[in-house]
Amino acid sequence: MKKRKWKNLYTISQTFVCPYCLQELPLSEMTVEHEPPKSRQKELGPSTKIWACKRCNNEKGALTAQEYAEWKRLEFIRNGGLSNQRR
Numbered sequence: 001m002k003k004r005k006w007k008n009l010y011t012i013s014q015t016f017v018c019p020y021c022l023q024e025l026p027l028s029e030m031t032v033e034h035e036p037p038k039s040r041q042k043e044l045g046p047s048t049k050i051w052a053c054k055r056c057n058n059e060k061g062a063l064t065a066q067e068y069a070e071w072k073r074l075e076f077i078r079n080g081g082l083s084n085q086r087r
C-alpha cells in the first residue's frame, strides 16, 4: 500500500530530472539507482535509492556518483568537448 501511494505521488509531477545528466525525463525513462552501488556496500557503506535515467544507471554500473561524474567529464573531453557539441 505504502509503495503504491509513493509512486502515485511521483506520477503526478510527470517528469524527473536525472541527477547525472540533468535531463528532464518521464517516469518511464527512469530507474531506481543505488548510490553508492549495492555491489560496493562493504567498501562504502549502505546505499541510498535515487531516481536516475536508464542510460546513466546503465553507464554508471559499479561506479560511485563521484567516479561516474569524473568518467563523464573525461568522456566529454575525449569526444572533442564543446567543439563537437553542435554539428
Ligand SMILES: [Zn+2]
Pocket (backbone or CB within 6 Å): 018, 019, 020, 021, 022, 023, 052, 053, 054, 055, 056, 057
Ligand atoms: Zn541521466
